[in-house]
Amino acid sequence: MINKRIAVIGIPGKWSTDVLANHLEQRTGYRCVVDMADVVLELETGQLRYKDTLLNALDGVIIKKISEDYSPAADDRLRMLSSLEADGVRCFSSPHQVSRLINRLEGTAALAAGGVPLPPTRVTESTAAALEAIQAFGKAILKPLYSTKARGMVVLKAADGVKANTQKLEKFKAKHGLFYLQQFVNLGGQDLGMVFLGGEYLCTYARVSDGKAWNTTIHSGGKYQRYEASPELIELGRKAQACFELSFTTVDIALTDEGPVVFEVSAFGGFSGAKKGCGIDAAEKLGDHVLSQLETEAATAEAG
16 A cells, blocks of 8 residues: 555546546545535635645645536636645646647647647638638638537538638637637548557557547547557657646547648546557556656655
8 A cells, every 4th residue: 555645636426537536545545536616725825625635735636637628717727736736746747738738729739839740720710711711621620729529619611602601600709719720631430549658658549430420539429449550650649749748648640641640639638548449447557657656756855
């Protein structure tokens, strides 16, 4: 039994949160699942409290899920956790790095700056410029800046005409404000999730479409399968995740006729794809990685 107290920031009752908390409890004897909706930050002291637990007194926290949905409010929660990190509590992953991926624009801008191949992308508030992008792309995906699992995404076709696309754009703008448009990529019925733990490659799974939706997400009926990635593809995934310093993540990759492109790097990574697609218990591996990191850091501090 390892004498460490580590909390899981997540959604109580959700499988991915609970499976991680269960593993930590087995290894340490301590269990704490933190719902950020009930956390209180005392700005004058920098202390974070969750019910009767002072989070500043813990050895570490693992940020598994910050909220049910991505939104500016989720970013506010990460800012609260940043005060915990500033007080010396180890956060896996760092709230700052996670925050860079909550907003789709900031995340993909970092990938583009890192030389990672992406689908052609246009970002604008101008309806006229958005219409020009749709015309140039032929077919585009309009994406909210804050969303997961393809929620809120709209397929726009130049062939549908200016009037129909203008109506769709204006409806989207009223809710989301900014247009984030990517050229539609033919997935060929699947895309890939490449899993990394502490920057090291773990496995790759495929999300295979059921043929009823344009995307391959499990939310839309896709299924997980094992995928044997080539060394070149793994290196691409490694390059993408290296743009951020995450304890655990999944890189979403599509194989196109022009070569592989990266859609995004996940702020949190998923356990289900690794488990169902590759037979790997990523929650257990993440928990062990965190415990190993904390023990190594404690030994180094004691020696110093």
